[in-house]
Amino acid sequence: MRAMVYRGPYKIRVEEKDIPRIEHPNDAIVRVTLAAICGSDLHLYHGLMPDTRVGMSFGHEFIGVVDQVGASVQNVQPGDRVMVPFNIFCGSCWYCARGLYSNCHNVNPNATAVGGIYGYSHTCGGYDGGQAEYVRVPFADVGPALIPDWMSEEDAVLLTDAAPTGYFGAQLGDIAQGDTVVVFGAGPVGLVAAQSSWLMGAGRVIVIDHLEYRLEKARTFANAETYNFTEYDDIVVALKRQTDFLGADVAIDAVGAEADGNLLQHVTSAKLKLQGGSPVALNWAIDSVRKGATISVIGAYGPIFSAVKFGDAMNKGLTLRMNQCPVKRQWPRLFEHVHNGYLKPSELVTHRVPLEHIAEGYHVFSAKLDGCIKPLVVPTAA
Amino acid sequence: MTASSRDLPTAYVPSGAAPARDADQLRARIPGWGVDLDPADRPSVPKLQFHEDLSGAHWEFPERQPERWPRERSIEHAFLTPVFGTACPPHGLSGVIRKFSYRRYSEGRAAHWLLLLLADRVDAWESHLRSFATLHPDNPITETGVLSEFSHHGLSSRLGRRRSDLVHQPLDPVIVAGPWVAAGGAAFVGIRTLMRMLRR
Structure with missing residues (x-):
């Protein structure tokens, strides 16, 4: 064969x-x-x-x-x-x-x-x-x-x-009616996660990526607000501004190991293999959500350690939920x-x-x- | 609430100033909005619910798959799992490294994973070298699919786009071709040195 x-x-x-x-x-x-x-x-x-x-x-x-x-x-x-x-x-x-x-x-x-x-x-x-x-x-x-x-x-x-993983990612977010959900990554899984967030009653769905053609798809396919992180000096601050300085209720990391947005993180993981993955999206999620929020991780990471900001996650009282679907x-x-x-x-x-x-x-x-x-x-x- | 507090951002006051989202409007705009609103009625709820039907399994413990060669396994397992993949048995130097890594280190040790990554690189080199002794040698042009740059808008997909990955994409050809160039250079220097020694 x-x-x-x-x-x-x-x-x-x-x-x-x-x-x-x-x-x-x-x-x-x-x-x-x-x-x-x-x-x-x-x-x-x-x-x-x-x-x-x-x-x-x-x-x-x-x-x-x-x-x-x-x-x-x-x-x-x-x-x-x-x-x-x-x-x-x-x-x-x-x-x-x-x-x-x-x-x-x-x-x-x-x-x-x-x-x-x-x-x-x-x-x-x-x-x-x-x-x-x-x-x-x-x-x-x-x-x-x-x-x-x-x-x-x-x-x-x-x-x-792709579809069940995106849907599962929205479930892991424990979305309640009216929640603001931020999805990092406008690939197939992120797009389905955004669409699924509406089914679970989200009041606002925001998608973050750096590829304009994918953000366009997020607007038409998933009815989402979109932000291209390359257009902002600091996407975390931009998200805080967009949520009246509270932060989103739920964030979904649909990017995983090869996230862009931080050259050092990307090169040390995707190129030099010194980390299990580049946790740029996950760190942005941790920093941009409100205190007490839920973060759902459905992006795939390797088994080696990654430089994740657990201190901020702990101090903010976040719930991190994750699994393969x-x-x-x-x-x-x-x-x-x-x-x-x-x-x-x-x-x-x-x-x-x-x-x-x-x-x-x-x-x-x-x-x-x-x-x-x-x-x-x-x-x-x- | 004082007049001034109403102007403060949500996070700084007891009740949020964000406008209420109208469920009817959302339902009208988004097909299926809210059909999975009830958290108790979502497919993965309740967590850890025992499934009496075992999803179609008609065994308590599966029959064991024959082990056709000594199968490497994590030392965190009690035994070889009853079913396992049979692709690409370990071989050569990479196989020695892999078997050592599985035998010696648990998944909790960085050494386990770093040795496996090392074995992956050794495996690639062993396989490249072996391919040169066949009628189907490795061809980095066809195997990287790089010619699709010409058929799938390589330039226009990048030019004028604010793509964060454009900063590190030039590293990809270095990662792919760099070791070949270095090996070629080393081979050239080695052969030239040998020739000079033979001439003396």
């Missing part, structure tokens, strides 16, 4: 690989029909995530058709069109039994701090991902769901990570919201890249060329 493979920082290519095999009785092999590149894939692409091995195929956002199933699989069968959450989870460990699918303890031997994620380094379990023609899907009775007939392929693939727990509600037209994740798609040209797709997304917000990957055999 054809598959994207990592060749070292900033380098990927498409190679011929063996079709994955059934390794466990509850495995399925899925033929991928559509995949996406996630902003967090760029952390791997840039060599920021420890134990990212040459030869690995990335891709944790994908949908497809079941091709083979293991002996114990009961809930899906060959030919089924399925969407697969980015979390790999067993359903039965202490965490899964309590709905924390992203924290599954039975699928990632390499680390206890994070669960299993498709195509996301050995730190997340060493599973190949879905930017390929075929992918192994463990615990096929637990993770995948049939794609409803009414749902578009684009909506389905965005519901495997347990996708399947969000799905029933999100299916309703997509069906009712309250969330429209497919409107985020800007590019469709053939698998054979995926290196260009990564470069365009990484360098933020051509108004790129969400690139999809179309496998050769799809």
Whole structure:
């Protein structure tokens, strides 16, 4: 089969690989029909995530058709069109039994701090991902769901990570009616978080970024007020002014490890790998919200320490809530919201890249060329 | 409240001066506004609720996946997890570093992660060198996708834009090409020195 493979920082290519095999009785092999590149894939692409091995195929956002199933699989069968959450989870460990699918303890031997994620380094379990023609899907009775007939392929693939993560980020903010919510980052996850904040009753939604084309999308897609932080000497002061010197009630960090806005933080993390991530957005969130506010962190950071302003967070009595999104727990509600037209994740798609040209797709997304917000990957055999 | 206190910013007085947001107006303007208003009726609430159906799992503990080679694992785990990824088994010098890191250090130790990052860089070099002995050597032009700069508006996506990342983007080619240039230079100097020694 054809598959994207990592060749070292900033380098990927498409190679011929063996079709994955059934390794466990509850495995399925899925033929991928559509995949996406996630902003967090760029952390791997840039060599920021420890134990990212040459030869690995990335891709944790994908949908497809079941091709083979293991002996114990009961809930899906060959030919089924399925969407697969980015979390790999067993359903039965202490965490899964309590709905924390992203924290599954039975699928990632390499680390206890994070669960299993498709195509996301050995730190997340060493599973190949879905930017390929075929992918192994463990615990096929637990993770995948049939794609409803009414749902578009684009909506389905965005519901495997970006959309539920954004919605989950708004939930973590504990938004109350009338709250002012500031979302840092106008990528796909941040845009859905902004849209979801309205569903939870926000009175005002503000989105911060430095890419004007993404801020334009935040205005049209998410009905948000927007601020380009490069136009302000100090975005924290600007946000204080905008909130009558109180600060927002809720902030959502939808940026994560490669945040811009502070050259020292960015270079020491994204370039020199001396921090797990550049916590510029998180520090801005800490400093700009009101005392007693809630900060939701859904941006991905690496496992090494980061220079976060915990002193300010403590002094302000903030509540910091964070996790990888347990996708399947969000799905029933999100299916309703997509069906009712309250969330429209497919409107985020800007590019469709053939698998054979995926290196260009990564470069365009990484360098933020051509108004790129969400690139999809179309496998050769799809 | 005194007349002057009404003019003070919200944070400095007991009750906020911010205008009340009208729910009906928001509902009319934003499709779906407030449909998830009730915090108790959101998908992740209540936290840590026990799910009797185990999300479709029909086991208390999953059957164990065969271990086809000694699988590295965190020493914070009680045992090898029953299911695990099988991509890219450790090999070469990078594999030695990775296995040592997993065997010796927990996830709580910086040494664990820094060794894994070192192994990643060693792995890349091992793989680049190995590729030169194949019919499919690494090609930094095609593998970086840099030619998309010409097909996807590389210049106009940057020119005249207030993009904060433009300050550090010039570092990317240095990170990608720098080690190759340095290795090429070292190889050139080494070969030239060797030739001179042989001529003497």
